[in-house]
Amino acid sequence: MPSLNAESIRKLFEQVRTGKLSPDDAVERLRHLPFEDLGFAKVDHHRTLRAGVPEIVFGLGKTPAQVAEIFKAENKHGKNVLATRASKEQFAAVKKVVRNAKFADTARAIVLRRDRKRYGKGLITVVSAGTSDMPVAEEAVVTAELMGNEVESLYDVGVAGIHRLLAHRQSISRSRVVIVCAGMEGALPSVVGGLVGVPVIAVPTSVGYGAAFQGVAALLGMMNSCASNVSVVNIDNGFGAGYVASLINRL
Amino acid sequence: MPSLNAESIRKLFEQVRTGKLSPDDAVERLRHLPFEDLGFAKVDHHRTLRAGVPEIVFGLGKTPAQVAEIFKAENKHGKNVLATRASKEQFAAVKKVVRNAKFADTARAIVLRRDRKRYGKGLITVVSAGTSDMPVAEEAVVTAELMGNEVESLYDVGVAGIHRLLAHRQSISRSRVVIVCAGMEGALPSVVGGLVGVPVIAVPTSVGYGAAFQGVAALLGMMNSCASNVSVVNIDNGFGAGYVASLINRL
Amino acid sequence: MPSLNAESIRKLFEQVRTGKLSPDDAVERLRHLPFEDLGFAKVDHHRTLRAGVPEIVFGLGKTPAQVAEIFKAENKHGKNVLATRASKEQFAAVKKVVRNAKFADTARAIVLRRDRKRYGKGLITVVSAGTSDMPVAEEAVVTAELMGNEVESLYDVGVAGIHRLLAHRQSISRSRVVIVCAGMEGALPSVVGGLVGVPVIAVPTSVGYGAAFQGVAALLGMMNSCASNVSVVNIDNGFGAGYVASLINRL
Amino acid sequence: MPSLNAESIRKLFEQVRTGKLSPDDAVERLRHLPFEDLGFAKVDHHRTLRAGVPEIVFGLGKTPAQVAEIFKAENKHGKNVLATRASKEQFAAVKKVVRNAKFADTARAIVLRRDRKRYGKGLITVVSAGTSDMPVAEEAVVTAELMGNEVESLYDVGVAGIHRLLAHRQSISRSRVVIVCAGMEGALPSVVGGLVGVPVIAVPTSVGYGAAFQGVAALLGMMNSCASNVSVVNIDNGFGAGYVASLINRL
Amino acid sequence: MPSLNAESIRKLFEQVRTGKLSPDDAVERLRHLPFEDLGFAKVDHHRTLRAGVPEIVFGLGKTPAQVAEIFKAENKHGKNVLATRASKEQFAAVKKVVRNAKFADTARAIVLRRDRKRYGKGLITVVSAGTSDMPVAEEAVVTAELMGNEVESLYDVGVAGIHRLLAHRQSISRSRVVIVCAGMEGALPSVVGGLVGVPVIAVPTSVGYGAAFQGVAALLGMMNSCASNVSVVNIDNGFGAGYVASLINRL
């Protein structure tokens, strides 16, 4: 516990030890120390302290310069960095300051991979219904890979051609967690959920038109899944699905 | 054209023929004849005139006496009569005046079968996802049967146990029209739609809780079906599905 | 059954026949064969195998090059190809590689007609309420024509000028299926449904403003149609309506 | 202007006249007089002062005793009194204290008619789509009659049997205002609106099930009417329609 | 009745008169005449036939050439023409072919005034809550003026500064109909409705942000007005309000 914050507390004890402060006065002073001195800052960093959890940047609405700045700063700590909803312009700016950064085109993500250790114990499979769901699915793939998982993807296996999905039943069954991305009626997670005995993370996508309501139809469909092993994240939230699946896979 | 309405028009011509009226005056008078004299009343009866289309009574909100009255009146015309959303109390009242009326328990329907001719050319299959969808599915069955169709039903074949559905793939494939009833995520019509090359009539049911929103989730799911051969009727409208399917099956 | 997949199964039987494998071991191996070996892949192609069903491309979001690529590939199989929600840019690219492709302007569709056989047994009529509904109506027309149907269209016959619709009552009555496209209050399918004794496919359009909510008002209106012969497809889904109508018309 | 309130103002002037108060002081005092002294209370009574406008009681949620009390009090003023959404229990209580009160069964209204003068200049026609819409339609009828109008009603003329409506085209055309009540898809006002050249007051009703959403589908349909002469009141608000129509009819 | 359509009917009578046709055969032929021959086309034109009702063009989505074409065609009939939701580009094109056309800037309307007769019997007042509601309010003004009404407008009298509205109480009270346009909470019609004893047409506008939901909050507010003399048209439908008010004002 060599941190600066701890110092102020340690100093209190030191002053008590050397008699400069009575225990009662120390307690009183303790109450008025700024919060972070009490060691709670570590909560703050629990995410970053956990091995294999990358630093996350939400790219949307940030300038290329701002994104580049963050990558530059994080680059010093040797951790993986992931920018989601990123643009090519943002990547160009990042690339200039951090040579090793890569752009995952379909996933619209900037990826900096420093830590290549395997943290996940098994396979994560990402299934998607149509080719239009691929950006969301790939965001899940990129996230899970960057968090140290073996990931397989299985695209274009929508429920209206159920045999295509069934043809891959065995490979899906090898997974410890399955992520399913689907827009329109969002029926795929129920079917996949019925085929496997592991947790399924469902991601509604905003794919579709008319009564798809930008993913609301898919979201409702997934919330009402008749398969009991399905839980759901926000519309188009491929990152969240990859993140949750990664946490599950390292248990 | 021996009807009363036509009479007034014929009379006009007669008056012109006998010179009592000039053509110009006749045209003028024609414009002021009540509408039904122009023969449009027959439109009114196109439904009842079509062979095999039963008289329909929407039971909800009617008193037992009212329903009995209607059955009694229709009983004279030799046509089939169907009361949907009917209660046992309504049936008891009907039974007293029309001996041959039957009560379809699960479908909550009172049925009077006078015309047993087969009007449908092939098989209509009614598929439902769960046992709770059965009242809606049975309403479709009863309707289609009363309209002179061969009907098969296939219940409890939800998408989370897809193999149960696939096991009946061949019998479904024999159908000329398929009706699919499903609540919760309403995914079944998409899967069935993908298995057959004939029209699928989807019926969202109000089965489910929470974000099922009394059938809205299922309705949206079905509107966004990724199978192109699916069209949709109102929530819990088993009757409508049976009716549309019957019209298709007699083509 | 000369396909490769079947080979692996036939081989199993051969091995049993020659005594290399006991029946029990064969059963066990059978269970671990990949799914497609069991002959289900043929399900996959049921759509394309059915005569007169064109290959469908959803144009929205695809690059001109991607669309051109698909047309080029499909051109070899002698089937009709239809790209919906297509742009002039996409058509230009297609035109370069497939000379016979045509652009249906109002329908926003690229059409490649190779198979001109008549598959539909009767007439499909496409009715629309206002001129703004024409892109959706024409998408239905193009789809039904490409699937080998005789199609008539009847535009600008909204319910506020009901006589215009009634004037065409007889031509509508000749149809085996009627498609009705309407935005705003979506009332037209009910009126048309009351005039004919055949199935009506209703298409809500996103035409209107304010409380039209991009087609939701029309969708709800159609779901609640007081005419029993109406079923509904997604907002602006002219293609779906044409597809369902075509399947009905070939029964 | 003999009222008490005016007195305080007149007194100010009197004090100025007699020199007890300077004009400046009077102005200052005027600013601190309670509002009603300025004669605005008469605004309050503009509704009751207008001949032929009845006193309105919203019955729902009131005890029989409360409703009876109001009728008893109003009975003294010789005006018509109307209680909407009233129950038979409320009527029984009213009947005891006001002999001449009547109960309009279908309209669920208690009516006390004291003033039988004709205030409306022409005919108000109330049209409704189905028999279930009758309570709402009758509330409109009762309201308009009590406000001194000639009223005709035309029931069960839904859009799916458009000829029934057309058959009454001429009688509708005689109206100065038309009220149209419809549930489900709420399409009737558009059709009626297209047949007449006078204002149409549309009343969505909560009749229907599933995607009718207790009148929301009908409300949206009517808001988006393609007939320009339609304006809309709240769901099931037969009273409001009768009230607006009456105000129009006395212009 | 010198129209072409009537000719075919008159010819029938003529043939009966001259004995070329028996009355019975004539009746039979009558049934197969196209609908418009029966004189119903006049229904079609009831709008245009009514004096002072302009030809209406909905500008949105039309090309300048299309709008110009319509004005050119209508210009021959001597009637007023109104294009709503029009652009300056559309006006420029119209101006070239119809010199007298004017552009109402705030109302975004192209106006051609040929008939300047006064059809309305009294005053129509258009009230709006804020300056942002002015385009909608002005559309109502332009419509009512073109339909031959005296129109006064009263802007920026929102409910949060109620005294501004009250200051104009007397001028509002002179109106035969009042149109009230308001966005955000849409409260103004209720307040105005309470001040006058004539019909109030409420127009919700899409003005506002956040929970205003593009006019839905205002629409709901107006549907639930506690003033009984309020009826409502679609969001931003200034034209409809002006149209309904004009019909009322000529009664």
Added chain:
Amino acid sequence: MPSLNAESIRKLFEQVRTGKLSPDDAVERLRHLPFEDLGFAKVDHHRTLRAGVPEIVFGLGKTPAQVAEIFKAENKHGKNVLATRASKEQFAAVKKVVRNAKFADTARAIVLRRDRKRYGKGLITVVSAGTSDMPVAEEAVVTAELMGNEVESLYDVGVAGIHRLLAHRQSISRSRVVIVCAGMEGALPSVVGGLVGVPVIAVPTSVGYGAAFQGVAALLGMMNSCASNVSVVNIDNGFGAGYVASLINRL
């Protein structure tokens, strides 16, 4: 700081002082102490510690016995207790164990007043639109009174009779905070907000029918108030309004 929790921390310092523990070890132990030992438990009681804030019980769904139990327990501490959404049955049970409890009929609240000190510095006025809003308004009144405020109520001053509200303008202007309860279109807070220069707490009520949507119309209206001094609490949340107003009034 004589509390038990502080003891464990003080003991740590004592051990350091007496040399039983090194400062470093003490810091380490500190990190593993249960949270409440760090003195945060006092946060817990900040609400109850503040003078004049009553103990709150949400009555809905609790048995009479449970409510009585809570009153009995709280009765010992000499604080005020308020049960909202309470029934007469619950009150009967409370009355048996706490003699001084009172039932506020309209407000549906059980009140135990032990502390009668005045905490609010000025007047809180509670305004409501209609008599049906009174239960919500009275809940606000009871809450504010129990929290030690002078409260005035002003009922039945809806916006359709704006002069009634204006007549009380001066008494409203004396308030430090105004609470406004309204259902239906929820317009009243905007009008009141425009009349005063102090904070207005708006409470939408579920009063109304049809498009009132159980208070949603009023809620949206209030969220979009054109008066800048309005903030809003949940539908029917009279308690919350009274609570917020009380906190403001004691500033």
Added chain:
Amino acid sequence: MPSLNAESIRKLFEQVRTGKLSPDDAVERLRHLPFEDLGFAKVDHHRTLRAGVPEIVFGLGKTPAQVAEIFKAENKHGKNVLATRASKEQFAAVKKVVRNAKFADTARAIVLRRDRKRYGKGLITVVSAGTSDMPVAEEAVVTAELMGNEVESLYDVGVAGIHRLLAHRQSISRSRVVIVCAGMEGALPSVVGGLVGVPVIAVPTSVGYGAAFQGVAALLGMMNSCASNVSVVNIDNGFGAGYVASLINRL
């Protein structure tokens, strides 16, 4: 593989082995066997075959006799049985036929525990915001316990008293999975998600009133959680949360 279904396949091989059937004929026959003979029935039972997964009965809408019947049937297989949304009447009926069944009062669940093995590797903690959320939380607890997990529950730790939650931070941190149930604003999962590095399953509950919209507010809140480790199940779906958590905990 001694099952009946497998028999028909084994018989095929046997016939090939004995030369009664050529391999080609066998392949052909194989294609026409009913689906379940192909060994897919095992998919059906994958749930029940997995150790520790109980048989689930959804109690709502079933008669006591139906529920008792199911328990009686399942009782023979030695597996755990869980009936959710069960009533005391249903339990009474079950109790008569299956002595060991227990009723979990708060969870409204009937529980039959036959298999007491521990399948979960670590601790599942169930956190809930208020006492009204307890039925849902307890359903999760009962489900997870029946699936062989160590479960701890932590109730009444809502976000408005955040210190109560923080006081239990360390015990929460020991969990492998955390289930969080909350109604109203549904904020608790975000706070808990920020405190732990493991998956959080969020359950919106229908607790609340007004704008809580029966759990919709909580559902939306949870879908938009700013904590990345949160996924969501349906409103009030405590069972689903317990099921998903159990699957995760046995990984």
Added chain:
Amino acid sequence: MPSLNAESIRKLFEQVRTGKLSPDDAVERLRHLPFEDLGFAKVDHHRTLRAGVPEIVFGLGKTPAQVAEIFKAENKHGKNVLATRASKEQFAAVKKVVRNAKFADTARAIVLRRDRKRYGKGLITVVSAGTSDMPVAEEAVVTAELMGNEVESLYDVGVAGIHRLLAHRQSISRSRVVIVCAGMEGALPSVVGGLVGVPVIAVPTSVGYGAAFQGVAALLGMMNSCASNVSVVNIDNGFGAGYVASLINRL
């Protein structure tokens, strides 16, 4: 009372004093004076007359010239002026005519500070959940500062990192009012509300995607806050929050 309006009233009194008018005639004339003569215009200015309340301009949709015009006009009165939702173009135009105007970049506000007096009695703290909420939060800050308050801001303290918020607990506790801006799940006001005993003004922001629905999820969350001291303003309405908080802080 030297204003022009008052003159007409004073003149009445003068005429009465000099005997030119009897008191009765004066009363009668008074009734016909235009409204503003009665001194109500002062209501109009109550906002501007209150010291420290700036003139507010809603920038959105106004041209730079219009905004500049307003600033120029208001500049003469020596009051503060605030333009919200303003653009840099608008600022450039303002800058030319009013040198001292400043642009608050993040808040998107043009600020003219003429009156620097302190009107607020204590501290207003503005808390926001994420950096994307800053434009809304800064709008609140700018508003409150311009209304003469001491304002502190505390950004990026979302509920998923609750310790960051707790670390500033003491500084928040010093506030007389707290404004909390949050998008996504909108949970922060509940947590802050639980930490302080003063009014909390919650501002939902449109930050988020998918099921955030442009601020609806946050709005609902805040309406259902389990902290009783929270009231809510419209989505993104930072100005309204700053305005309400300022009114509270000067009490």
